[in-house]
Amino acid sequence: MDFLVIDRVSKSFGKLQVLAGCSLGVPRGTVLTLLGPSGCGKTTLLRSIAGFVQPDAGRVLVDGQDISDLAPNQRQVGYVFQNYALFPHLTVADNIAYGLKVRRRPSSEIARRVAQALELVDLGPYGARHPAQLSGGQQQRVAIARALVLEPTVLLLDEPFNALDAQLRMTMQIELRKLIERVGITSIFVTHDQLEAMTLSDNVAVMRSGAIEQFGPPLEIYDRPQTPYVASFIGRANLIAGRSEGGVFAGSQPVRSGVADGDATLVVRPENIAIETGDGPGWPGSIGFATALGPTVEYEIDCGWKEPLRAVVPRDYGRGTIPARTAVRAVIVDPQAAIVLPGARHDGH
Amino acid sequence: MATETTLLRAVGRWRHPLTSGGLAPALPAVLYLFIFMVLPIGTLLLFGFVNIERGRIVDGSFTLQPMIAALNDSLVWRLMWRSFWVAVVSTVLTLFLAYPLAYVYGELRGIWRTVVLVAIISPLLTSALVRAYAWLVILGGRRGIVNQALLSTGIIDEPLRLLNTDLAVLIGMTQIHLPFMILPLLAVLAERDKRLEEASLNLGASRTRTFFKVTVPMSMPAIIAGLALVFAVSYTNFIVPQLLGGGSYSTLAVQVYEQTIVVLDWTRGAVLATLLLGTCFLFVFLIVSVGGRLTRWSEARP
Amino acid sequence: MTRKRRSMAWIDRLGMAALVAVTAFTLLLLVAPSLIVIAISFEPRAYISFPPSGFTLRWYQAVLENRQLMDSVVVSLRTAALVMLICLLIGVPAAFASVRGRFPGKATLNAFLLSPQMMPGMVIGIASLFFGAYVAFRASNTMLVLSLSVFCLPFVIRITMARLAGLDPRLDEASANLGAGPLETFARVTMPQLAPAMLAAAAFTFIEAFDNVTVALFTSDVRGRPLPVELYYLVQFDSSPVIAAISSLEIILSFLVMLVIARTVGLDRLGR
Numbered sequence: 001m002d003f004l005v006i007d008r009v010s011k012s013f014g015k016l017q018v019l020a021g022c023s024l025g026v027p028r029g030t031v032l033t034l035l036g037p038s039g040c041g042k043t044t045l046l047r048s049i050a051g052f053v054q055p056d057a058g059r060v061l062v063d064g065q066d067i068s069d070l071a072p073n074q075r076q077v078g079y080v081f082q083n084y085a086l087f088p089h090l091t092v093a094d095n096i097a098y099g100l101k102v103r104r105r106p107s108s109e110i111a112r113r114v115a116q117a118l119e120l121v122d123l124g125p126y127g128a129r130h131p132a133q134l135s136g137g138q139q140q141r142v143a144i145a146r147a148l149v150l151e152p153t154v155l156l157l158d159e160p161f162n163a164l165d166a167q168l169r170m171t172m173q174i175e176l177r178k179l180i181e182r183v184g185i186t187s188i189f190v191t192h193d194q195l196e197a198m199t200l201s202d203n204v205a206v207m208r209s210g211a212i213e214q215f216g217p218p219l220e221i222y223d224r225p226q227t228p229y230v231a232s233f234i235g236r237a238n239l240i241a242g243r244s245e246g247g248v249f250a251g252s253q254p255v256r257s258g259v260a261d262g263d264a265t266l267v268v269r270p271e272n273i274a275i276e277t278g279d280g281p282g283w284p285g286s287i288g289f290a291t292a293l294g295p296t297v298e299y300e301i302d303c304g305w306k307e308p309l310r311a312v313v314p315r316d317y318g319r320g321t322i323p324a325r326t327a328v329r330a331v332i333v334d335p336q337a338a339i340v341l342p343g344a345r346h347d348g349h
Numbered sequence: 350m351a352t353e354t355t356l357l358r359a360v361g362r363w364r365h366p367l368t369s370g371g372l373a374p375a376l377p378a379v380l381y382l383f384i385f386m387v388l389p390i391g392t393l394l395l396f397g398f399v400n401i402e403r404g405r406i407v408d409g410s411f412t413l414q415p416m417i418a419a420l421n422d423s424l425v426w427r428l429m430w431r432s433f434w435v436a437v438v439s440t441v442l443t444l445f446l447a448y449p450l451a452y453v454y455g456e457l458r459g460i461w462r463t464v465v466l467v468a469i470i471s472p473l474l475t476s477a478l479v480r481a482y483a484w485l486v487i488l489g490g491r492r493g494i495v496n497q498a499l500l501s502t503g504i505i506d507e508p509l510r511l512l513n514t515d516l517a518v519l520i521g522m523t524q525i526h527l528p529f530m531i532l533p534l535l536a537v538l539a540e541r542d543k544r545l546e547e548a549s550l551n552l553g554a555s556r557t558r559t560f561f562k563v564t565v566p567m568s569m570p571a572i573i574a575g576l577a578l579v580f581a582v583s584y585t586n587f588i589v590p591q592l593l594g595g596g597s598y599s600t601l602a603v604q605v606y607e608q609t610i611v612v613l614d615w616t617r618g619a620v621l622a623t624l625l626l627g628t629c630f631l632f633v634f635l636i637v638s639v640g641g642r643l644t645r646w647s648e649a650r651p
Numbered sequence: 652m653t654r655k656r657r658s659m660a661w662i663d664r665l666g667m668a669a670l671v672a673v674t675a676f677t678l679l680l681l682v683a684p685s686l687i688v689i690a691i692s693f694e695p696r697a698y699i700s701f702p703p704s705g706f707t708l709r710w711y712q713a714v715l716e717n718r719q720l721m722d723s724v725v726v727s728l729r730t731a732a733l734v735m736l737i738c739l740l741i742g743v744p745a746a747f748a749s750v751r752g753r754f755p756g757k758a759t760l761n762a763f764l765l766s767p768q769m770m771p772g773m774v775i776g777i778a779s780l781f782f783g784a785y786v787a788f789r790a791s792n793t794m795l796v797l798s799l800s801v802f803c804l805p806f807v808i809r810i811t812m813a814r815l816a817g818l819d820p821r822l823d824e825a826s827a828n829l830g831a832g833p834l835e836t837f838a839r840v841t842m843p844q845l846a847p848a849m850l851a852a853a854a855f856t857f858i859e860a861f862d863n864v865t866v867a868l869f870t871s872d873v874r875g876r877p878l879p880v881e882l883y884y885l886v887q888f889d890s891s892p893v894i895a896a897i898s899s900l901e902i903i904l905s906f907l908v909m910l911v912i913a914r915t916v917g918l919d920r921l922g923r
Contacts, residue, residue, distance in 0.1 A: 052824050072827040085825040089843045098839070099829035150829065372754045374744035378764055378804065381741055386767060386775070386801045389782035393774070396781050446680065449673040466918040467909060468681045473921075474905035475685070476862035476879040479898040482886055483684030486691060486699050492890065494687060494701045524680050532921060539919070557666035585771035588864055592886065602773065609777055610869065615784075622777055629771070 001064065003028035003186050004154055009048055009058030010210075011041075018044045019055065020210040026186055026203070031177070033189045033197040035233070036207035042190045045207070046156050049188065050079045062154060078147030078155040078185075082162055084139045086131035092142050093118070093127035099150045117149040120179070137168050144176070148183060155180070155187040161196065173199050194234050198222070206230050228341060231267045238273070238309055240266040241344045249340045252283060253332050256340075263344035272338065273311035274331045275299060275322065282329030285309065290321050297321055301330050396619035419620045425601070429628065432600040435515065435590070436583035439522035443530045443579050444572065446523070451534035452564070455541065469535075473528040481592045484521045488512050488593070513595030521593045522583050529582060530575040537571035538564075570647055573640030577633045584629050601625050685902050692895035699892060710896035720897060723881035727861050730796055730877055734860035735853050737800040742807030743849060749808070750815040768805045772865025775802050780869045794870045795877065799860045806859060807852045810916070814848035847915035854911040855921075858904065 002025030011019040018041045026032045034042040047053040049060055051072035059068045067075055086095050096117050100110045118124050121141035131139055140160055147155060160176070161169045177200050180187050191197055197204045198218045205215045206229075214221055214230045225231035228239050243250050244257040244264035255266060276282060285303035297315055299322065300308040309330050322328065332338055398411055419425050454465050472480060487494045488511040496508040511517055545567065549559040565572075587602035594600075599607070605625055609618035687701055692710055694703040714720055749761050767775065779798035780790055788794065818841065826836040864879040871880050878897070886894055912918055 050824075050828055052827075071832075072824065073830050073832055075828075076830075077828070079825070079828040081821050081825060083819075083821060085819065085821040087822060087825075087840060098826070098831075102830040102835060102839075146829070372748050372752055372757075372760065375748035375752070375760060375764065378741040378745035378808070379760070381737075382763065382767070382801065382804070385779070385797050386770075389778035389798075390770075390774070392782040392785050393778040446673065446677045449670050450677045453670065453674045463913075463918070465678070467906075468678055470909055470918055470921060471902065471905050472681060472685060474858050474862065474908055475898070475901050476882070477864045478879045478882045478886065479688065479901050480684065482882070482894055482898055483688045485886065486701075486895070487684065487687060489699065492699045494699070497701065524684065527677065527681055535919075555660045555666075556663045557660075558662075560666065581769075582771070585773060587773060588883075602771075605773065605777070606868070609780070615781065618777065619781065622774060626771070626774055 002026055003063055004049070004188070005059075005061040006045070006049070007059045007061065009045065009055045009060065011044060011048065011053060011055045018210050019048070021058070022207075022210070022212055023058075024205055024212055024215055026188065028186055029184050030202040031180060031187045031189065031200055032203045032205060033191055033201040034205050034207055035191060035194060035197045037192055037233075040207040041210040042192075042207050043158055046158055046188060046190050049154070050077055050156055051075045076150070076152050078150065078152040080140070080143045080147055080155070080157040080160050082158045082160070084131075084143040084163075086139055086142055086146075088131055090130075091127065092123065092129050092131065092134070095131065095142055096146045096149050098146065103150075113149050117145040120148065120183075121145045136164050137172055140164070140172065144179070148185070153186065155185045157187065157189045159190055159192070161191075161193075169196075176200070197234070204234075206233055223337065224339060225267060226341070228265055228267065228343075231339070231341070236270050236310060236312075238266075238268045238270060240268065240305070240309075242266060244340055244342075253281060253335070255332070255335050255338045259340050259342045262342070265341045265344060267339040267341060268332055269337065270298065270310040270312040271296075272333050273309065273313075274333050275301070275311055275313060276329045276331055277326070278329075280329055280331075282331035283309065284327070284329055287322050287324050287326045287328060290324065292321060301328065303330065393619055394623055396615055397623045400616060415616045415620045416623075419617070419624060425604075425621070425624070428599055428601045428604055429624070432584050432602060432625075433628075433632070435518055435522065435600065436580050439519050439526065439583050440530075440576055440579045442519070442523045443526050444576060447527055447530035447534055447575070448565075448572075451531055451538045452560075454535055455538045469528050469531050472525070477525065477588045480525045481521060481589055484517065484524070484593055485512065488517050488520070512593060513598060515594075517593040518590050518598070521589045522586060525589060526579045526582055530579050533571050533575045533578070534568065537568050541567060569640070569644045573637060573644065576640070577636045580636060581629055581633050584632065585625060688895050689899045689902060691892050692899045694892050694895075697891050699890065699895070710892045711900075713891075713893050714896050714900070717893070720878070720881060720885075720893075723876050723878045726792065726871075726875050727877040727879070730792065730799065731857045731861040733796045734799045734803055735857045737796070738803050738807040738856050739849065739853060742804050742852070743811050743845075746808050746811035746815055750812050764808050765805045767801050770802075772802055772863065773869070776866040776869030779866070783870075789872070790870050791872045792875045795867055795872075798866050798870045799863055802863065802866050803856045803859050806856050810848055810852040810855065810920075811845070813920070814845055814916070818844055851912045851915040851920075854908045854915075858908045861904070862901070 004026040006022055006024050009019055009022045010017070020041075022041070022045055024032075034045060036042050044053055048055050051067075051070060051074075055068070059066050061067065062077070086092075087098065090098070093114050096114045097110050100113060105113075114127070115124075118127055121144055123138060123141055123145065126134065126138065126142075131142065134142065140163075143160075161172060164172060173196060189196075189200055201218060203216060204218050204221050206213045206221060208229055214226045218234075221230060222234050225234065225237075228237075231237040231239065242264055243262065244259045245261050247257055249255040249257045249264055249266050251266075257264060275287075283301075283303045285301040288300040288302045288308055290300070291298045292315070293312075295315060296312050299311045299313070301311060302308050311330060397416055398413065400412070450465070450469075454462065457465065485493075490496065490510070490512065491500075491508045493508070493511065495511060496505075499505045500508060541564070546559050546563055549563045550556070554562065585602050587600070587606045590598055590600045590603050591606070594603075601621060602625060605618055605621045608614050608621060612618075690703055691699055691701055693706045693708070694700050695705040695707040695709070745764055749757070749764065752760075775798055779794055779801075783789065783794050822840050822844075823836055826840045827833075831839060861877075862879060863877075864883060867877050867880050868883065871877055876884075878901075882894060882897065909918065912921065
């Protein structure tokens with residue numbers, strides 16, 4: 001059984017339903033990311049695990065124990081806040097020692113464990129400083145140390161990299177991932193940044209409007225999205241409306257479809273589209289907007305559909321960018337990598 | 350860790366002390382104010398409509414007579430008028446003196462800000478007596494500072510009669526109430542969005558025009574608040590008119606004091622106090638209402 | 652460097668000159684009276700003179716030797732201390748209910764708690780006097796303390812509310828997450844953050860109660876006048892620099908209080 005289980009948790013604030021029957025399981029020692037846009041309920045779900053929010057229905061179980069009725073100060077889960085929530089009137093060392101003092105540990109033990117925690121996050125000489133004197137990255141490490149010093153079995157982090165600038169963010173993500181692996185603790189991140197989700201996690205739960213749309217390892221969600229929303233949220237996707245008949249998505253580039261007959265959506269990643277000129281198979285169209293991204297070039301191809309087709313191709317150092325209004329054919333490189341989903345709605349984007 | 354969890358019992362909703370969302374912590378204060386403010390004010394209003402003898406109410410003597418007598422008394426109206434125009438003039442003067450200082454404060458940094466703050470707040474923390482005394486000393490007769498200076502330099506031969514005049518009262522009121530006008534303006538002007546002024550300059554307006562067309566209107570809510578506050582304390586001030594206006598100088602507030610403490614006619618004191626308070630609320634209400642019209646733009650629409 | 656100063660329109664020059672002139676005048680107007688009073692207190696001759704013709708501390712000595720004045724100082728100190736205590740005791744919890752409470756009518760409660768601010772001190776004074784008479788309670792130090800507490804209560808409540816509202820609720824959550832119960836969170840997290848504001852509120856209330864004339868003139872007893880009331884009567888017939896001396900002492904006291912406020916919540920917070 002999974003180490004942490006969320007069982008049909010629902011929560012409404014007044015008339016607004018924020019969580020609608022969420023269920024998921026987190027295996028021991030893995031990292032899960034709750035991914036979704038603002039308002040999808042991911043932070044509320046995290047706070048429900050910590051006990052700051054009482055669900056209207058459902059249970060939260062840790063290591064087989066139902067902790068749903070426990071007050072937040074009884075739950076023994078580590079929590080790192082988005083703004084770190086360090087106590088401004090205490091030093092770094094006192095911040096880290098806080099939970100130990102509350103548990104009335106002897107001062108020698110407190111000193112030892114605090115020193116260890118500082119070493120763990122590489123902030124050894126900063127114990128006597130106050131949070132206001134530290135940089136954002138340092139504050140985050142103090143927050144992590146403060147949570148980990150209590151040796152919780154679960155670590156919850158609410159958009160921990162939001163307050164950091166882009167450069168620092170990437171470094172800290174990798175540092176944190178290494179730290180978590182070293183300590184071996186089951187962790188749940190909340191983020192709206194899909195790149196972060198891909199970098200950090202063993203599993204990703206894509207959330208929408210209070211429910212979990214898809215759960216699985218990052219690459220699986222990328223390669224095999226189960227809804228157009230998930231397809232658009234992770235990576236970029238071309239969503240092409242059409243029909244599935246007899247196990248095939250009909251059109252000039254038929255794709256094998258496991259979907260029943262009827263309206264269907266074809267999901268093709270931009271990097272899975274090649275641009276060719278002259279006669280041949282593929283969707284005819286003309287080049288619209290082109291953006292040189294460095295190693296790749298992104299083209300918008302106007303095929304006469306509602307939205308342009310996007311293709312990302314490696315830079316052709318010889319020929320340069322294809323000029324606008326050139327007549328081209330958009331060809332699916334690997335039909336196996338294209339996904340057919342039931343329904344014709346364009347969700348997300 | 351897991352075993353500790355099983356041993357702990359559920360507490361239910363997490364409650365924070367001194368709140369639990371409750372009203373309980375405020376009860377002592379509410380009770381206190383009820384006993385020592387509401388009831389006394391009620392008594393004050395009541396005393397205006399009964400006969401008082403030796404500090405006790407004469408039974409069954411509810412009467413509108415004292416109030417009607419006061420309303421018919423032209424002296425009362427004259428005093429009220431004096432209270433009113435002195436308050437208005439000194440309030441407006443205070444505004445004109447306070448605004449530039451508050452504005453300049455916004456441009457200052459570091460130690461200069463502290464210096465200005467000390468200059469503003471220090472008088473605030475001394476008693477009204479000390480401040481009125483200072484003006485007694487400055488505006489006094491032969492021994493007054495101003496007169497001494499003018500006499501010794503030969504500019505005048507006889508000391509000017511500065512005390513015991515409307516002028517003295519106006520000067521005293523204006524200076525003493527300056528901090529009350531400056532502080533609200535200070536707060537607003539120091540934290541204002543200077544980019545609006547930058548936009549104005551960028552669009553070609555001069556600094557002076559920007560000041561009058563952007564800065565001042567933007568701070569109108571604070572101006573109205575300051576005007577209301579300073580008017581109220583000026584209108585009800587009896588110390589300054591009494592000390593700086595002299596024995597024969599009186600305003601409505603001064604009359605309230607005299608009737609209550611000197612003449613010991615408590616009924617009349619209560620009536621005048623009721624009139625004073627009532628008209629004060631009325632004028633403040635008017636200031637705020639008119640001001641509200643001028644600041645419609647600052648109200649957020651739901 | 653030569654192009655640093657763009658030429659200003661004449662209207663701007665005029666405006667700026669006017670601004671600086673008025674500001675300077677206002678600043679002078681604010682501080683000059685206090686400075687003059689302090690200067691006069693050193694005048695050796697028995698009448699007001701500025702600038703002082705010499706330097707002497709005899710008036711300060713006269714203050715210390717004046718039994719009535721010193722008694723009134725003691726009365727004022729005692730009164731201010733009691734008022735401070737009462738206001739803290741009932742005001743701080745009230746602020747908690749105002750900020751963190753969730754009950755219908757909270758806005759009404761707030762308005763009620765802050766309503767004494769809308770009353771002129773004189774009205775509170777007379778009302779207390781009349782009410783006291785009504786319940787057969789004479790003007791006395793007790794009435795003085797009780798009435799001044801009404802007058803000063805909003806100061807404590809406002810300062811505490813401002814600080815309380817500015818506290819990060821996430822800190823309380825963090826404290827709970829780390830294992831502290833509600834009471835422990837209050838003691839370890841809320842109170843330490845609140846302490847400076849409470850200190851400032853205490854200092855401000857103290858000096859307001861110490862300085863007050865408008866309420867005290869009505870509710871103090873002849874036999875135990877606080878300092879400002881004593882000065883009120885003194886000023887009307889004594890023209891020696893004695894009053895300047897005691898006033899200077901009051902000014903020094905105000906500086907001490909300002910120091911406390913500056914060190915705790917900062918002087919600029921008094922405007923809000």
